[in-house]
Amino acid sequence: MSTQIYHNPRCRKSREALKLLEENNIDFEIIKYLDEVPSELELKALLKMLNLQPIELVRKNEKIWKESYKGKTLSDADVIKAMHEYPKLIERPILVHNSKAVVGRPPEKILDLIA
Incomplete structure (x- = not known):
């Protein structure tokens, strides 16, 4: 089982999601996506797991x-x-868990994915 969080330390929602993972004793890998920028191929894979259109993932x-x-x-x-x-x-x-993903807004949405 692999769990990853695409994290921006400057984002409050991202920090809240991280805290939820820690409080629930979930093993996870942090991907600081501003430093480790996902390739276009990785973004396509994320979008597929999220079941979103590209425009829906844009801030x-x-x-x-x-x-x-x-x-x-x-x-x-x-x-x-x-x-x-x-x-x-x-x-x-963004939390990725067992080939599925969710945008953690609100952060509690990540718990639905890992439950």
């Missing part, structure tokens, strides 16, 4: 999204490429 309030992408017609590949180039755009935290 649309980020400055880079508003300035460079908002209002444009983008293909799924364009959105994935944007998330790879600017990982700040990836919604967080």
Whole structure:
């Protein structure tokens, strides 16, 4: 069983999700996705596990999204490429557990996946 959390230490929701994992004695691997940027292929695999369209994983309030992408017609590949180039755009935290994944917003959603 492998559990991973795509984590941004500066994000309160991400820190809350981490704390929930620790409190429930879950073994997990931290992926600091801003430092270890997922490849476009890894993003596609994550999206499949999340059962989301690429645009649904984008943080649309980020400055880079508003300035460079908002209002444009983008293909799924364009959105994935944007998330790879600017990982700040990836919604967080993401928990991967046994080939399934969930966005931890609210953080308690991660407990549903690992229960």
